[in-house]
Amino acid sequence: MSEPPGTAHLLQAYDExxxxxxxxxxxxxAGLDQRSPVPEAFAHVVVIDGQVAARWRYRPxxxxxxxxxxxxxxxxxREERGWAGAxxxxxxxxxADVEAVRAGxx
Numbered sequence: 001m002s003e004p005p006g007t008a009h010l011l012q013a014y015d016e017x018x019x020x021x022x023x024x025x026x027x028x029x030a031g032l033d034q035r036s037p038v039p040e041a042f043a044h045v046v047v048i049d050g051q052v053a054a055r056w057r058y059r060p061x062x063x064x065x066x067x068x069x070x071x072x073x074x075x076x077x078r079e080e081r082g083w084a085g086a087x088x089x090x091x092x093x094x095x096a097d098v099e100a101v102r103a104g105x106x
Contacts, residue, residue, distance in 0.1 A: 005049060006048060006081060008046055008079065009047045009086055010044065010046055010056060010087075011045050013043040046083065046086065049079075054083070055069065056069040064099065065099070066099045067098055069083075069102060071102070
């Protein structure tokens, strides 16, 4: 299945794509994740077009949830829309309102 450019995915830290073996380096060809210090609390990654673009964490709240995210680079407008789409898919999956809050400088 082909996805439109800019499609984003919220991957959890234990996802096999990023966690174990040689494949963990494939998602970060630019080396952004290794060069950008990110607090341990941001254990999960946002992958856009097959490459890591941000880190995220989940915070439960009353009546919904909060996703705090920290970009590893400046996102294009298309990638920003992809990020918003990923959050919307997560909210549908969770069956709850989800607020996305940028926690980083980019």
